[in-house]
Amino acid sequence: MKILVCISKAPDTTSKIAFSAGNTQFDENGVQFIVNPYDEWYALVRALELKEANGGNVTIITVGTAGDDSVIRKALAIGADDAVRIDAEPTDAYFTAMQIANYAKENGFDIVLTGKETINYNGSQVGGMIAEAMDLPFVSLAAKLDMNGNTATMEREVTGGVQVVQVNTPFVASCAKGMAEQRIPNMRGIMAARTKPLNVVAPASVDMLTSFVSYDTPDAKSSVKLIDPENMDELVNLLHNEAKVI
Amino acid sequence: MILVYVNSDHGIGKSAMEVVTYGKKLGDVTVVTAGGASDADLAKLGQYGASKVMIDRNAKADDAQQLTRLVATAAAAVGAKIIVFSNDLVAKAVAPRLSVKLKAGLISGAIALPEMGSDFTCKVNVFSGKAFGNVKVNSDIKIISLLPNSIQPELTGADCAVENFDGAVGDIKVKVLETKIPEGEIPLTEAEVVVSAGRGLKGPENWGMVEDLAKTLGAATACSRPVADIGWRPHHEHVGQTGFAIRPNLYIAAGISGAIQHLAGVNGSKVIVVINTDPEAPFFKAADYGVIGDAFEVLPRLNEALKKFKAANN
Numbered sequence A: 001m002k003i004l005v006c007i008s009k010a011p012d013t014t015s016k017i018a019f020s021a022g023n024t025q026f027d028e029n030g031v032q033f034i035v036n037p038y039d040e041w042y043a044l045v046r047a048l049e050l051k052e053a054n055g056g057n058v059t060i061i062t063v064g065t066a067g068d069d070s071v072i073r074k075a076l077a078i079g080a081d082d083a084v085r086i087d088a089e090p091t092d093a094y095f096t097a098m099q100i101a102n103y104a105k106e107n108g109f110d111i112v113l114t115g116k117e118t119i120n121y122n123g124s125q126v127g128g129m130i131a132e133a134m135d136l137p138f139v140s141l142a143a144k145l146d147m148n149g150n151t152a153t154m155e156r157e158v159t160g161g162v163q164v165v166q167v168n169t170p171f172v173a174s175c176a177k178g179m180a181e182q183r184i185p186n187m188r189g190i191m192a193a194r195t196k197p198l199n200v201v202a203p204a205s206v207d208m209l210t211s212f213v214s215y216d217t218p219d220a221k222s223s224v225k226l227i228d229p230e231n232m233d234e235l236v237n238l239l240h241n242e243a244k245v246i
Numbered sequence B: 001m002i003l004v005y006v007n008s009d010h011g012i013g014k015s016a017m018e019v020v021t022y023g024k025k026l027g028d029v030t031v032v033t034a035g036g037a038s039d040a041d042l043a044k045l046g047q048y049g050a051s052k053v054m055i056d057r058n059a060k061a062d063d064a065q066q067l068t069r070l071v072a073t074a075a076a077a078v079g080a081k082i083i084v085f086s087n088d089l090v091a092k093a094v095a096p097r098l099s100v101k102l103k104a105g106l107i108s109g110a111i112a113l114p115e116m117g118s119d120f121t122c123k124v125n126v127f128s129g130k131a132f133g134n135v136k137v138n139s140d141i142k143i144i145s146l147l148p149n150s151i152q153p154e155l156t157g158a159d160c161a162v163e164n165f166d167g168a169v170g171d172i173k174v175k176v177l178e179t180k181i182p183e184g185e186i187p188l189t190e191a192e193v194v195v196s197a198g199r200g201l202k203g204p205e206n207w208g209m210v211e212d213l214a215k216t217l218g219a220a221t222a223c224s225r226p227v228a229d230i231g232w233r234p235h236h237e238h239v240g241q242t243g244f245a246i247r248p249n250l251y252i253a254a255g256i257s258g259a260i261q262h263l264a265g266v267n268g269s270k271v272i273v274v275i276n277t278d279p280e281a282p283f284f285k286a287a288d289y290g291v292i293g294d295a296f297e298v299l300p301r302l303n304e305a306l307k308k309f310k311a312a313n314n
């Protein structure tokens, strides 16, 4: 079983979100980058569990520049066999997905996994785009994934509940909470990651369909109005007459 | 021409009214849908601005590949330049596929109408609600996936025509074995009011007072991440940076400290009420109304006050 896991770098969740160059660029100053949590905790760890149970190979892939190699090594330390970096700035989801789909088509994988979304752009786009580009079925927001031969049984989130679905390989799935438990890399993993293969691949020529032109940050809240815990009638009154939300 | 996809399988929900209202502000709206809704229900979308509704009753409303083909066929049939979805779990599976199929730029998580000057740009939520971005679309056809609760539905017209439509949807590769949707619960992302609680509630046995308050308010319930992690509450209630991002009109948080990752998922809420014993809890900085007090006393008291208010206003 060959599994391809798509990973993205993301700013550490405690990062201060600021913008530079006249609010046109994310300010990376002082920002620590991590492997996007959904990619790492759920997609990658589940892929490794499947490999441990059934044999096979787990490759991680990212679209990024040389600066992202440290993030790739973090993912390798958790246990992937090898890594691929498509050497380009991941300008938008379409560009990123088409690069990955190209690579996956040429190299043949049984399963392609992504995280549910990245925590910076929250697009939830790449997985579905890869699936369409490869003409494969796509199971979004899978919270469970079990393999039996070539058949996967998955539980996925649907509006207000869950759905159990079955699909044969090859397929693409995006992974959400419930799939697996976060793994902390150990010293051996970190050492081994240094020498694992990291193949740098030239990008294909792909159009850019979208671009971020500017950013804003939300207005700061005016200060909180404190209400006497004994007087909930007052809170109800404010919610009705002042905030007008009930 | 604007093409709006709506989910109608479980009736016409608020998000369907929102996307039709949104589409109407951009041009003439055709709605496309799949599944088993009645003609009478679908015709009502005309009241929110749809000129007509096209339904393919052979397409499965939960198969992303079929829905992608359906929307693509409909877009070609009506010559759509803008395609609008509600950014729900169906759209998250369908809109990216459609983007590739039509080579149309996708704006997901839109929170406002697009600017349509020399550039076509639209405002979206990014960094899990910590910032907004303006996305420009370069392609001829544009796809917008609108965050729920970003626009108020507006009644503008009368019932419209409903037509059967063959979306050439093809076969199904993902077999659905079972769908489990608890009856009578309000989907969290669509809820206008959400009551949420965290580790301060000390154990799952204490959630009765959260549920009681939610019931009085007609609200959905949510929780912080550790609460879902330890299994006090189901995962689908977890809000925050790594859970659901929500933007209700009213978010009531009890026994939640307000860590940055929690705030990321809820700071799009219009009004935030925080109940916490600790006056230093960071959540108070993000709150509109704060109650420094014990949730075990304040929640039931608030519930009683609301019941009294409801009785007096009915």
Ligand SMILES: Cc1cc2nc3c(=O)[nH]c(=O)nc-3n(C[C@H](O)[C@H](O)[C@H](O)COP(=O)(O)OP(=O)(O)OC[C@H]3O[C@@H](n4cnc5c(N)ncnc54)[C@H](O)[C@@H]3O)c2cc1C
Binding pocket: A013, A037, B197, B198, B199, B200, B201, B223, B224, B225, B226, B227, B238, B239, B240, B241, B242, B243, B254, B255, B256, B257, B258, B259, B260, B261, B262, B265, B275, B276, B277, B278, B281, B293, B294, B295, B296
């Ligand atoms: C990568 C990453 C991602 C994360 N993603 C998320 C996410 O998506 N969502 C999320 O919620 N968290 C997330 N977290 C966790 C987050 O950092 C916090 O740990 C978490 O939100 C804290 O949950 P809590 O407020 O329920 O618990 P605590 O921080 O333990 O807070 C409990 C609060 O309850 C108050 N309290 C205690 N007793 C009472 C009482 N009787 N009445 C009233 N108040 C009381 C306390 O004063 C305290 O403020 C993430 C963390 C990381 C590192």
